[in-house]
Amino acid sequence: MEESASSEESTPDKQAAVCPVGDCQAVVKHTHLLRHMISEHLDPRAGALPFQLRLREVTSGQRTLLMLTYRQLVVDHDQCLAVLNWSSDSPFDLMEPQLDLPPCHQGLTYHLPVLVMVCRTTWKALLRQDVEAVARNSRDLASEWGTVYLLWLVSPYTRRAIYANLAVLNSQLQGIVRRNRRRVRNFASRMPISQFINGLDPFFVSLNEDQLDELCDGGGDHSSVFLEVTIVGEGQ
Numbered sequence: 001m002e003e004s005a006s007s008e009e010s011t012p013d014k015q016a017a018v019c020p021v022g023d024c025q026a027v028v029k030h031t032h033l034l035r036h037m038i039s040e041h042l043d044p045r046a047g048a049l050p051f052q053l054r055l056r057e058v059t060s061g062q063r064t065l066l067m068l069t070y071r072q073l074v075v076d077h078d079q080c081l082a083v084l085n086w087s088s089d090s091p092f093d094l095m096e097p098q099l100d101l102p103p104c105h106q107g108l109t110y111h112l113p114v115l116v117m118v119c120r121t122t123w124k125a126l127l128r129q130d131v132e133a134v135a136r137n138s139r140d141l142a143s144e145w146g147t148v149y150l151l152w153l154v155s156p157y158t159r160r161a162i163y164a165n166l167a168v169l170n171s172q173l174q175g176i177v178r179r180n181r182r183r184v185r186n187f188a189s190r191m192p193i194s195q196f197i198n199g200l201d202p203f204f205v206s207l208n209e210d211q212l213d214e215l216c217d218g219g220g221d222h223s224s225v226f227l228e229v230t231i232v233g234e235g236q
């Protein structure tokens, strides 16, 4: 058991990686992502901050609603809204356990921690790394330079793909902007920006600020939507 674990660690998918939360430079092992989130990012002052990280245990098909006061998000900062600890039907051959948890959270050892991530950014920032030269020469793109929200899910490495449904609802829990099935991404993998721009990316949901404002009858600094996350499980 230990021998196979150590040989597996040599593959890039399973190597320790930088924490997915913006501005956190900690390098985290796949087996210690939940411990890191609890010790570094779970604020004991629950509810005191606008973007309080939530920790929750979920089963397949169980939905979680997360309120998002979207205009108050810090621009270009990858924010973790919640850690959904998903109980798989077959955790032992799917993933490594989460280790060194505090006593009150040890019941989550064989759950997969799925981080619900959001980032408020601009198309300009997204495109910068790939096609800056092209963009500079294209005036047509100027109108596309608006604010965009990206939603995605990350977890430690799993041997098989895990899927989830993401939807955005207004404060009356109506008016779905998107209901997309997306894959949970390995937090150690890098974002394939060119695939994302081509619409081939299986991981990200993007929403323009206009779409969210429309959902909220015009928008405003305190406008909020609900993000609905439902982990479906393995396979399509």
Ligand SMILES: [Zn+2]
Binding pocket: 019, 020, 021, 024, 025, 026, 036, 040, 041
């Ligand atoms: Zn961190």
